[in-house]
Amino acid sequence: MFLIPELVEGSTNQKVMTQADFVSLVMPFKDKVFRLAKRLLVSREEAEDATQEILLKLWNNKQKISDYKNVEAFSMTMTKNFCLDRLKSKQAQNLKIVHSNYQEKGSSLQTQLEARDSVDWVSRIIEDLPEQQKIIIQLRDVEQYEFAEISKMLDMNETAIRVALSRARKTLREKLTNTHSYGIK
Amino acid sequence: MVLNNIENLLVKYENAETTLQEEAQLKAYFASDNVAPHLEHYRSLFQYFANTQNESYTKDVPLKTNRRSMYQWISVAAVTILMLGIMIPKVFGPTEQDIKDQELALATYNKTMEAFNLVSLGMNKGKDQLKTLALVSESIEDGRASASRLNEFNKATNKIFKN
Numbered sequence: 001m002f003l004i005p006e007l008v009e010g011s012t013n014q015k016v017m018t019q020a021d022f023v024s025l026v027m028p029f030k031d032k033v034f035r036l037a038k039r040l041l042v043s044r045e046e047a048e049d050a051t052q053e054i055l056l057k058l059w060n061n062k063q064k065i066s067d068y069k070n071v072e073a074f075s076m077t078m079t080k081n082f083c084l085d086r087l088k089s090k091q092a093q094n095l096k097i098v099h100s101n102y103q104e105k106g107s108s109l110q111t112q113l114e115a116r117d118s119v120d121w122v123s124r125i126i127e128d129l130p131e132q133q134k135i136i137i138q139l140r141d142v143e144q145y146e147f148a149e150i151s152k153m154l155d156m157n158e159t160a161i162r163v164a165l166s167r168a169r170k171t172l173r174e175k176l177t178n179t180h181s182y183g184i185k
Numbered sequence: 186m187v188l189n190n191i192e193n194l195l196v197k198y199e200n201a202e203t204t205l206q207e208e209a210q211l212k213a214y215f216a217s218d219n220v221a222p223h224l225e226h227y228r229s230l231f232q233y234f235a236n237t238q239n240e241s242y243t244k245d246v247p248l249k250t251n252r253r254s255m256y257q258w259i260s261v262a263a264v265t266i267l268m269l270g271i272m273i274p275k276v277f278g279p280t281e282q283d284i285k286d287q288e289l290a291l292a293t294y295n296k297t298m299e300a301f302n303l304v305s306l307g308m309n310k311g312k313d314q315l316k317t318l319a320l321v322s323e324s325i326e327d328g329r330a331s332a333s334r335l336n337e338f339n340k341a342t343n344k345i346f347k348n
Contacts, residue, residue: 019248034242048244055246122233141234144205166201173199176226 017062025065026055029072032143033079039138040083042127050086054079076153080135087131125175133168140165187214188221195227 017025033054038047058065058075068074126134132154139145139153147158154161191214197203198211214220215231 022248031241035237035240038240048242051242052244052246056248059246059248119229119233119236122229123237140201141208142237144208146205162201166199169199169201172230173227176230179226 017065022059022062025071026058026075029075030055032072033075035142036076036079036135036138037083039126039134039142040080040131041086046086050079050083054082070152073149073153076139077155080154084131121179122172122176125172128175129168129171133164133171136161136165137168137172141169191221191224195224 030051034047034051037050037054038044041047041050054075057078058071065071126137129137135154136150139150140147145153147161150156150161151158191211194203194207194211198208203211212231212235215224215228216235220228
């Protein structure tokens with residue numbers, strides 16, 4: 001038992017990342033990973049699982065981590081891919097029995113029911129956005145990344161990102177204006 | 186003027202042309218209390234962004250190294266060996282041969298003790314006999330004393346007879 005610290009110390013000399021090193025490396029962006037995961041997977045538990053999975057993947061590849069120039073951007077890309085994969089396999093599992101028209105009616109019903117809690121309502125509107133727009137809104141408006149960083153993370157050019165972001169922001173404004181005027185009525 | 190500026194920023198914002206600083210300006214404006222009524226619907230949007238920014242991941246991640254787990258197994262092995270070292274002599278220590286030897290030794294000891302007891306019993310009897318012998322010798326002594334008195338008596342009678 002008392003051998004362990006000695007041996008671990010020995011291993012740091014060989015430039016192997018320790019748990020403390022890893023935690024301090026991951027600390028600044030683990031919440032961002034979690035929030036992106038939650039944006040895509042919606043449920044908190046699923047987002048927590050995904051975050052854990054991603055941190056473990058990073059930990060298992062810690063020898064390679066030091067080779068990456070930007071661990072944070074790499075992690076965000078990984079999170080995006082991981083969550084999209086999850087969503088795909090989920091969609092494959094759950095056959096959609098409900099017709100899409102029916103779903104839309106449901107959401108407009110929700111509109112009326114939850115118009116009052118407008119902040120909560122914003123998250124619902126964002127949920128309805130296409131996944132790519134969701135990701136971009138999350139990275140820009142919540143996490144405040146520069147366009148150059150987002151373009152690296154998503155492997156898209158900046159113009160395409162701006163177009164998608166503009167679309168997302170317009171949709172949000174339109175839906176919020178509608179909700180707001182409903183609220184006044 | 187301020188309002189005009191905000192409205193311009195909002196247009197730029199929707200076209201995704203704002204910089205991060207300008208977006209921060211918008212956030213600050215909508216976080217304040219004096220938001221123009223016709224812009225009220227933006228408020229919840231920027232508030233939402235500000236709120237979600239504070240959401241954090243609180244779960245612990247079980248980080249395990251392969252090395253570390255190997256060390257753990259080594260320590261487990263060490264403890265097991267220690268335990269076995271203590272347990273084995275206790276459980277398997279005295280073999281049947283040992284037990285037999287021990288029993289035999291005990292039996293021999295008991296027998297020897299018995300024999301010694303017998304001997305000592307005889308010795309005690311002998312001691313008693315010796316006591317009677319002593320008594321006998323005492324009475325002999327007495328006899329001798331009375332015999333010497335008899336001699337004195339004879340001398341006395343002889344003197345009487347001479348006279």
